[in-house]
Every structure is written in C-alpha cells, then in structure tokens.
Amino acid sequence: MRQEAAKQPAATTAAEANATAATTAPTLTANAPQANFAAATGDNVAAQVTTLENDFIRVRFTDFGGAVRDIALKKYPAAQDRPDPFVFNELHADPMLALTEFPGLDRATRYTLVSSTPTEIVFRAVLDGRLEVTRHYTLPPSTDAAKSLTDPYQLRHETTFRNLTDKTAVPMRVAFALGTAAPVNALDYGIALKTGYHTPDTQKFIARSDLEGGGFFSNFGIGNRDPLSNITSPGPILWASVKNQFFTSILTPDAPAASLVTRRVKLLTALPDTDHNAYGIAGAAQFELPALAAGATTKLGSNFYVGPKEYKRLANGDVFKADQDKVMDYGFFGWASKLLITLMTWMHSMVGNWGFAIMLTTLALKVAFIPLTLASTKSMKRMAKLQPELAALKEKFKDNPQKQQQATMALFKERKVNPVGGCLPQLLTIPFFMGFYSMLSSTAELRFAPFLWAHNLAAPDTLFYLGPIPVNVLPLLLGVVMVFQMKLTPTSPTMDSTQATMMKFMPIIFTFFCYSLPAALSLYSTTNGLFTIAQQLLINRMKDEELPAAPAAALAPNFHGKPVKNVTPKKK
Template sequence: MDTRRLVLFVIFSMSILMLWDAWQTKHAPAAVAPVASVGSVPTADVGAAAGAIDTPVDTGYALKSGQNIAVTTDLYQININTMGGDLRKLELRKHRANNSQSNYLLLDDAAKPMLYVAQTGLIGQDLPTHNTLFTSTARSYQMQEGQDKLEVRLSAVSNGVTVNKVYTFHRNRYEIDVNYEIKNDSSAAITPVVYYQIVHDSESNQGSALMPTFTGGTYYTEASKFKKLAFKDMAKEPLNITSNDGWVGILQHYFVSAWIPKDGLVRKFYTEKLSSNIFRIGTKSTLSTIQPGATLAVPARLYSGPQTKADLIAAAPGLEYSVDYGWLTVIASPLFWLLSKIHSLVQNWGVAIILLTILIKAAFFKLSASGYRSMAQMRELAPRLQSMKEKFGDDRQKMQMAMMDLYKKEKINPMGGCFPILIQVPVFIALYWVLLGSIELRHAPFFGWIQDLSAIDPFYILPILMGATMIVQTKLNPKPTDPMQAKVMTWMPVVFSVFFFFFPAGLVLYWLVNNVLSIAQQWYVNKMIHAESVAKKQSHVKKSGEHH
C-alpha cells in the first residue's frame, strides 16, 4: 500500500469536507431575531443588556443622512457625513479594488449589498448621537505635502452643552484619532455615555464556495483574547462582555476595522441584529461626571485598513491576531516572519515563496528521505506482492499473513512512509494559511503573466504544471495491489488539479515547488534503493552459484 498517497487522500478528503461545511454554514438560513432601525441608539446604562435598544421595533432599515464632507489624505479618500459625524465611505488609496485600478472601497453606505459604516455618539441629557446633525466649517479637507496630520472638526450644541467631534488623520498611519471635546455650559452636571459601533451587512465579502473567507465581528480583551463572531451567532445570542481593555471591530479577508477606546476605560461590548441582513457591533462606556462650566476630552482611535502585521501591532494589543491562522498560529507566525525577511532581500514575493519552500524542504530533508526510502522499498516489493495476490486470490487472511512475513523478512515497515509525512503536514498547512491570509501577496506580481499572487493564474499554467508533477509522483510511487485503490490514486492528480485551478497563484506556486523538490528527492531515493536491491539479488545469485 502507498501510505503517502493514502495520507494525502485523507487530507484532501478532509479539506473537501471543510469546504462543504463552510459552504453550508454560509448558506444556512439565518436565525429569526427581532429587528430594528439602524437609526436606533444603545441604551445609556452600560450595565444593561448589551445591544438593548430604546426605540420601537421596526422591520425596515433606515440610515439618516446629512451632507458629506470629503477628506483626502495620503492613505484615504473618505466621506464623513454631518449626520452623526459618521464615517460613511472609506477608500484605501494604496490598495486597488479587485480586477480594477480604482481604490479599494472598504467602508460604504450604498447597501448594494454592502453596508459598512463607523458610528459614534453620546447618550444622556439629549447629547448628540449618530442621529444628530453636526456642523462643519468646510465641505472638503486635503492633507498637503509636508503635512503630517489633518484635523476635521464637527460641532453640535444641545441644552447648553457644546460637543466637538474631532477626526485627526496621520500621514502613513491607518489609525484615525476620533476625539470628543465636551463643554458643559448648562446649569446641571452631566454624566455621558460614549459609544463606538460599526454597522455591517451579512452578505458581502463572503468569498466563494471553493475559497470561503470570514467576514464578521471580532473583539479582543486581555482576559478572553482574540475572538471572531459570525453574524449568525450575533443573531442567536447578542454579545455582552464588560472589560477594562480591548477593542471591537469587523474582520474580512485582508482588511479590518476596529474601535479602540481610551485605555483603562470600563467598556461593554455589544452586538445587535438591526434588520434581516444588517448587524452592528460596538462598545459603550460611562464617562466621568462633567460639572457646569467644566470640559471633558474623550479620546479614541479607529483602525480601518489592511491587515499589515507592522501596522496592526502598532495600533493595539491583539489586533495582529486579526490575521487569523487558527490553531496553527504558533507555526504560521514564524513562517510569515521568515517569508518577510526573505522578501526584504529578494524584493519579490513569488521568489520569496520559492526560497521559503526550499528552506522548509531542506529542514525536513532527512525526515522526508526516511519516508521516501520506505516507499521505495515498497516499490521494489510491488512485483512480489502482485504475485502473492494472484496466488492467494480472494483469501485475504492468507494474503495478509504472507505480506507480514515478507515485510519481516525484508525488514520493511509498511507504515514507515506515513509518520514522516504526518510530522510535516502541520508545517505545510500553516504555510498554506500564511499564503492565503497575507495581504502582502495581494496584487503582488511574480513575473510574466503572474501579476497578482493572490488571484487565480489567468492562463492556468501553474495548475497544469501542478497536475503534471502529481502524475509524475504517481509514477514514482508503488502501485497499490488493490484495483479500487489504484483507480482512486490514479484520479487523484486530476481531482487535485481541478481544485487548484481556483486557488490563488501564490498557493499553487508553493505546492508546485514543493512537488518538484519532492520528485527530485523521491527519484534519487528510488534510484538508490533500486541499486541496493539489484546488488542484493546479485549477491544472492552469486552465493547460490557458490553452493552448487
């Protein structure tokens, strides 16, 4: 039996099951839950049930709108709406849209189907919420050359309380300062509650059936660490967590937006289903009491941009985990670090993938050689095993006993090729997730026709080469004695190749290089074992001749 191919077949089968499960999850009917207008405001009591609302239940969805303020920085093209001072549209100027030269649109209020807006507000004493109209002194702002930051101020006045909402954009940083300046000119003390939330639909950016990706809520605290929250889970059970630290946000493939409140401020994380396909995730905190004539400044930050490791680490503790490698993070993170170091030397992500694959192969060279040696020995025994099968026919018990005697006589472990492969599997799966989740590969060219390692090979050359290498590997391996297993293993390269037609070029490149190196090593070991087998037979013949 070819244990290596059996293990690969099991891994492949599990992958198909995981993809099927992800497809079913994506298309499962949503749980029934109360819905409300997007215009609703969280209750003021931070100790109340998270996500509770103080407006009547409404089966519709309405996002109020004022005038848009255009903001241009080195990284962003943004629309801030005077209604609540919401961030309604956010384009990333250094990231292109899929199959387009236009800016990547991360936030948008168009709802076709994507709805993705960032909101903040104050609760208590008729203070301005995201449903309050603010004023601004200008309708457009632009960061000038040599300017390190750009400030956009919005104002609202209610019952003697003046609230300034101040956005500060920094050059070459995806962190946006969003600060409140609250001046109490009324005759009574006030105790505001501040909230920060993101509203998002549950339909956009879900990947494909073959390559599903996660889009949903996410949060982090030092106690609970990094968590993801699917929209269907928000519908079943609203989030209700109180913490002294952490952040909340929306996660999608390659990008993340997260509200990061002031350090040390007690916060309650909440989620809510607002309509059939609209959800919100946020955090709210009770502020200190502001006496008449006093002023309070309330700082916060919004990270909205790419999942670039260096930027995420600089923004907030735990935000780097939004590049989610799952249970293989302990392996994947060092692999990405090494990949980045190689890229810094060669300045080409495709070349870096090739060199990293070679390094990993070199690290496992001796272990792989042990597995290939076992398979080569099985290959040499294949004719004798076939003869035994013809001799014993359907008598499986006698066949198994004869096989065990043969393995014992030849000092061969039939499972010897399995263990070395199992040891390497976590490393190669971790590298798979690194290549799938690294935004650095998005729109990164390799050479020639490969101009985006995160996209499908436009001419399918890499998947075809990948299929060819798998066929070569099949020829190098011992042929299974069982006809059904032989037929399955024959079709495996074809099935694998079909799936790789839909995989990003960077992933296919990695598998292709790995296969080429495996073929070279396997061919060398096969040749060496065959030479040993021939020498052994000649020795037996010589000894037999001497006895006669």
Template structure:
C-alpha cells in the first residue's frame, strides 16, 4: 500500500476517534443505590432507568382564600398502589395511569413478537408513595394558583367502555372542576389528551401570567428511560416552530438557569436514538418549556393566559406520541414528527445523506429480503458501486505509482540522505510520467463522508434494534459470539472486553489480507512503516470492537468487496511511459480566420501581379 494511502487511513482513523471523543455523548453515570429496594419482578434503576427524585412536599396553607385551600387533602398511601392504577392498552402501547395526580405511571411500547422486545419509558420511582413521585403527564398551573398540587391529589377515575381511554375528575367544591382524559388514538403510539377547567364560583378566575407562566401545562418528567443513552445520538429536547426544529442536549441543562421557553411551538419532544416522546398542542398560543438537570428534568406545553367568568369552561387538547423513532411510526402520528430524528444535528447535508441511506436500507429490507443483515450487505454493495469511479481512479493511480516503484527506489539511492532533493526529483518524475501523487489519496478522503453517514446511521437507526442475523442477536449491539470469563478495559471504548466479538476480528483479517494483496507503490518501506501498516488493522479492530455489529458487518463486507476490486484492477494495463509533448501548432494553423485572411492576401497579390503583367504586355504592343 502506498504512503499516501497509509496517510489517508491514518487521517480517517484520527477523524473518527476525534468524532467519538468530541461529539459522542459521555457514558451515563450510574445512579447511587437507592435506600429502598425494588419490588419483586421490577428492575433496579441503572443506566436506562433513572432514579427519581421525590417531589417537594406541599407548602402549608395559611390563607383560607388561597386557591390551595380549595383543594382536598393530599392523597394518602393506600397500602397497595395497584388499587389506584388503571390500564389502557392497544397493540402498540400499554399505559398504566395512577389516580394520584391522574398521571402516567408506566408506559410500555410494545415491540417484537408477543411483546418480547418491549420498552418501558417511564423511569422507575422509589419514592415512598405515588403522591411524592414524579410521573409524566401531570399538570402544572401558574405558581400563584395551584402549581403542581393537583399531582398530589387522588382523582376520581372512570375508564372508557372500550378500554382505550380513561377520564379523571377532581373537584374543588364551589370553586372549580378539573377533568383530564386520555384516549388511545387510531394511529399507532399516539394518545389524545384533554384538559378541561370549569369555573364553579360566582367570580371570574384568572389562569396564567402573560408569557411568563402558562395557564396550565401538560408536563413530562423526570426523564425518558429509553435505554439508548450509550448510543451515538445524545438525548435532545426538540422544539418545532414555524417549520424549523431546534435541538438542545438535555446533558447541557443547568438547574441554575431560568426556565427555557419557546413561544407558539408546533410540538415539543424529548428524543434519543431509539425512542421519542412528543407533545403537540391542538390550540393556538401555546408555550413549550424545559427546566431541571440531566436525568431529572421537566418539560411541557402550556396553554395561554385565560380568564374565565362564572360557569365558563376552558378546554385544551393535545396529541402525545410515545414510541420508537422508526420512520413509519413517526409518520403515522402527524406529518412533521419524522423530522424529530436527526443523525447529525449540526450538519444538515450529512443528515440528509444518512436519511437517504436509511431509506435505501429500508427499501432493501421491504422489497428484497426481510432481514436487516442482508439489507446491510445489499446497501454495502450499492455504496461500493456508487463510489466505484472514485475507487477505480484511486487504484489505477496506485498501480501507476507501483510501476514507478523501482525508479523511485533508484532515486532514493542516488539522493541518499538529501530528502529535499529526493522529493524534488520524485515530483519531476511524477510530472514526466503523468502521475498524480494525490490520485490515490484524494478519492479515499472524498469517501469519508459516506463512511461517517453510514457510521451514524447504522449505529443509531431504530430499525436495527434487536434485528437478528446469523449468530448476531442484535445488529445495534456488538455481535458477542460468546462471553469471556474475564473483563478488562478496552482502549477507545466505554465498554470492557468481556465477550468474543467475531466481526471486528474478521474485519482486521480482511484488512491485513487487503494490504498483502496490494504491493507497495513507493520505495521499499522502512521497518517503522511496515510495523505501522501491520498495526493499522489491529488498531482499527480495537476501535470498532464494541460498536454496533451492523456497522462492523458493513466494514467487513466493504473490505471484502475491495479485495475483489483489487483483483480486477491488478489485471488492468496502465502506461507510465514519459508523456510526449505535443508540437506547437504553426501560427497559420492556430486560427481559421487568420489562415483565411492570409490566403486572401496571397490571392490579392496574385491578382495584382497578373494585372501588372497584362499592362506590361500592352505597352510593348504599342
């Protein structure tokens, strides 16, 4: 392999390592062990089940005319929390609500055959009671009104007859009645939600404080237990306003900063690699917001300031999406929701390219073979075909330089230690023989965006989650042929070496074979260069060892196709003879107009000579 080819691979590796270091989210920190133990059958909190912080205790009521005095006492512990639970389910969602706060206690996204791959997105709570727990889909009124106190009261519940919804009611006698209802939509993973406020008093009631505090907000907190925080896409708070999305990593939330508000959002969402929770208001003048810290935040959509006269009712409706980031699922909720998914949040062109690759991958899965391992192989073949013109040019350039290797070695011996003279004569030789020294390096660099786009897409695409292929149980995880009886740290990885991952090892073998099949195209390599060339496949294998098996499958297949291309190129005949200089064209042949004018002048001279000759003959006759 030529020197500039080696430099290109080193540059690619450095860029990938730099990308991993600077742009990948840091590994999530393990939460401290809770004092209480999890009930039997429930997983203890860990990386993907954030530990909840109990809600702050309610402030004592001192003013009998305060809105807080209207409310019944906070819910007492019933002993068995299951007595307060109501389950609503369909083929895509299983939602468990609690009467305490009329909130969502568990949200299971049903996935896989018989639900074997299902994911529970509500963080597990270890608070002493539901009244002290933080659950999603609670209500937050303006601070001068009720705040979040309704989340600590026990509501009356009336399940809908078809089992697809539930209606909760809480009444402050003589003051107000609040109704909150949830109903599974006909579209998958979507819940229609409504909040109704009825003024039962004989005086006007004001809800909200201009744009600083909404009248009432539908909230989601304290996190989304998506189980994908170790993936390449960091969790983001997404707002869509006027057709444009804005992304803010939840890892950058700072509780010391003011609440971040967005006026008139089309929807807001908490999005990560595999799952998204989105809230879309069905009314005008809404306000999106988020506050808190990573792993313990609260986000929501609030209703505008509202004043209600005696007996008047205000109604606010929402659509709530709770589900995977699969394109089909997002599209079924509402048209603009698929834009929540981004493989590159800062480089739009790269994101569009990665989306194109995902569309091709899904097409291969849906129309050729319903297996994502086969689809990755087909995608790799298509990518290889698409970049073949660049690859072919690169390999021809390497072959030309390979033919010049003996002459370069001779130049090296003649120049000795004078590297400057050697470089000068080398470039003169390249120019004489019509060889571009960057011809093999530049095409490889131009292919790097393809690698990066595939890297992010194959690692973060929901479609590969739990997708099997041959011995691989999950193409989004390392292939793990079998577990090892030990665990040691691994460079370039947040995961240890605790299993035998076959694909990166096979990729290293294929890369080593590719090097041996491609003879060197420059002077004889020194021992340091040879050692670096031999180490490159090993280093790359270590770097890729704990990454997604789908990505390693792409690299293995692409390397093997490259070996096949090498065999084809080796049979090609290239010419490195000195380039013949074209003779300079004569001035007469340089331009047609100039030649025509010259011919015209010659003809005129000939006519004049004939006339003069005729006049000469006439004088003699006279």
C-alpha cells in the first residue's frame, strides 16, 4: 500500500480537460504508447492517491469519489519493448466505481480515507448530515486462483449507505462507473470499443459507433444523423462491462443491476470532433436503493474484474460463475471459437510460441476435416465425369425445363451422384473457420507476441516501408498461395463463366482485405492455404473412382410419365 499526492490525475470530464488539453495534446503516431494519449488532461485540484497491488495489477484509488482512478496491468506493457504497463482507464470520464448519478457523493466529492492495509482500503463521506456512504475495497494478495477461488485481476467492492436522520429516506437510484475504454493508438478506429451486459436470457454489446449517429442511409434522410447522448439498456443485469480489443472491466454485482447506461465521451478536447482518437466509450451500472428507515443501512456489493480478455481465465467457473467468458463476444460461431482457443492455448503450452501454436491448430483443423474434404472432392470429380451426359440432356430438353429437370434427377439417381455433394461437406467446416477468425481478432495473448519477422501478431507484419507504403509480407504471401491453390483445386462443373472470372480475382481481393489486418489472421489464412495445397497434391495422386456403368437401355421418366431412352452420347 502506498499513498501519493497526484497533481495531475488522468483525464476526467471534457469540461475539466479543456483548460490544459489545448497546450498538451499529444502527437499521435501509429505506434504511440497509450501514455501519449493521456498527456496532462487532468483534474483541476490535486487528489490523494492510495495504491494497492499484487503481482498482476496496480490499483490506484483517488479520494475524489472514493473510487478507482486507474489500474495498471503489470503483465501487459503499454507499448512493445517498453517497461511501462498498460493502464486501463488512464483516460477516463469518471474514476471506476465512482457514483456517477449522485450529486454530493459523486466523483467531485472528496471522501475521507478511513483505513488502509496492503490488501484493503476504506473511504467514507457524509451528504448534508443525512446519508453516510462507506466504500470498502479488497484486493486478493494470492495469485493462485485454484486455492483462493478468486482472481488476481479482480477487486471486491462494497458500498454501504446509512440513513443518519430520524426519518425514512426515499428510494434512490445510484450508478457505479465501469470505466472508460479509449483508443490506444492512431490506428485504433474504435471498432472494438464496446460496453456489454449479460441478462438471464442473453448478452448484448453496444459499440461506440452505435452512439455516433450518421451512417450511409442518413445521407438520404433516413435515420438519425445526430450522435446519441447515451443508450440505456434495461436489466436485470448479471454483469456489465466496458472493453477494447484486448482488455475489459467486468462488474458482477451480488444482486442484479437495474440497467446499463452507455455513453460516448470525448477525452481529448484539443482534437477535432471528427477525429476518432478523441472519443472513448464509458458505461455505468444503475441500481435501485430501497427506502431506508431511520438509522438503517443497505449494502451494494460486487466483484470488479479489470484485466485481459483471456478466455481460459474468464471460463474458470469456480471464480466467474455468471458466464463472464461471454465478454469475449465471439459471435454466432462462438462455440467453435471456444474450442479453438482451448486447443490453441494447449498448443502454445507445448511449443511456447503463439505463431507456431496458430499453425499447429490450423493443421489439426485441416486433419480433422480430411474426411469431409475427400467426400467433397470425390463428389466434384463424379460430377465432372457426368458433364457430357448432362450437356446432352440440356440440349435434348432445352425447350422443356421441367422435363429437363426430371431427366437430370433420374440420371443422378441412376449414376449414384449427389448434386450437392461437392459443397455440403465444405459448408460444415465454415463455423470453424469463422470461429477461428473471430477468436484471433480478440485474443489478448497475441498482443506483442513475436513470430519470425513479425514483432506483433496482433498488428500487421510490416517488414519495411517503400516510401509511405508498408510492406506486409504475410498478406502478399497469402495472395501467392491462393494463386497456386486455385490452379490445383478442381473447379465446380456447375460454375458459370462469370463466377470463374470472379474467382480469378480472389487472390487480389483477399490480399487487399488482409493487408491491414493483424498478422495472426494472415498467418492463419496463409498456413491454411499451404496445407490445402499439400492436401490437394496428395488427393490429385489418388485414383479416380469410376462412375457406375449406365444400363444398356436405361430409362428415365419424361414430363408425361412415359419412358425415354438414355441420352448418353455415343463414342465416336
């Protein structure tokens, strides 16, 4: 436990930041550390800061609001190859767990530090001699979640309200700030800045863009062009969160919250309103306090996690009992993402490098789908052999589509060919590939993880620059791999010329699409393509299966139900 006088705490409201932001606005660069975005946009008066810490986090409390000013994540640096840790809520609208809707007891109120130990801290304030508020925080010293049944990134928080009058106090609404997620560098366009909440029925996420207004259709007078001041989501809420791409805060109250309020907040007032770096997203969980009899008390307790979005950690049901792992927001194919991150984490424990873990997981996925791939390839080859007979049917019944369809289906049945057999097995693999993509996009462990020439798997693998243009190797390699892959892979016999032309441009499209994506995604796609080429070379060496011979006088029903002779062309 440590105390210090903080002359310039992190940013608070936009109004308080105005005085200093104009002269201290940072220079934004692509690789700027997070600290650059918090330059001297501070409170107008000094705050007394008290620190609790363990091996994983350093929690700084401020007496303004009796709340958590910010939390440094010791295991995660703010910038690559620099010792300073990432600080959650470094730029903020409010201190975390501050009472945001309670004038006289909110972040502008100076609380009294009642007591502090290496693991606990207590603040207290009294409102007009009527209401006493005591705020108690506990940080576990243990880093062994299995033994302590808690998590080193998680605080225990309790706020007690006591009626000091001789009259019953009316019911009140209070809200606890969840923190503010801000862009971490100039390339962060805020796509991952979200609040989220979990109810007994579902979980939902609100993106910063949901509050920004505008959008494509607003240019035609459809929809609202004006930004929303806030979005209120009704409960009962089992947990609520604020997050960026890799880190999150999660408030899990002892009793469900009434609602979640999400706000888009401007953090750097010196920047223009059109600059995405100027804005963050903040959330607050609202609770309804009951009427308090004279001298009575009521308590709101919660667990407050601030740390990395690590699926393995958040899926620990002994500690996180309310499906907090759903904060990962894997999407529709989340079940596949969870299987893959579990497998990839195990691979990493074996090889010690996340890049090789991605490659091995991709290989495992490819091997698992060999039966489906063989079935698909076999079906496509059978369809290709049937094309002359299908063409003859098409010519014979070109004036009667219904009869043509009947004859075609009869031919499929006779020659034991499934017309959808080439694509159906591949459709079954889509959830896993989509799940892999979603999982790699938000895995905190990949942040600053090196692999060969790539220094950071969570960013593009820029090797050098040609003037202002970055040369990202993996997307370029992916394009080359896709060209070879397309030359080896048999095309569907039913593909028309337009589709075939579009397929020729796919390597260019994918290279362009992946060029600015994290290297982990390009590594997965490139590795998958290389394994597909190797697999196709082996398949092409296999002996083709012959189609069942057509009967000498095979018959197929025509449109009128009468038989017609088989239309298989005769060999010349």
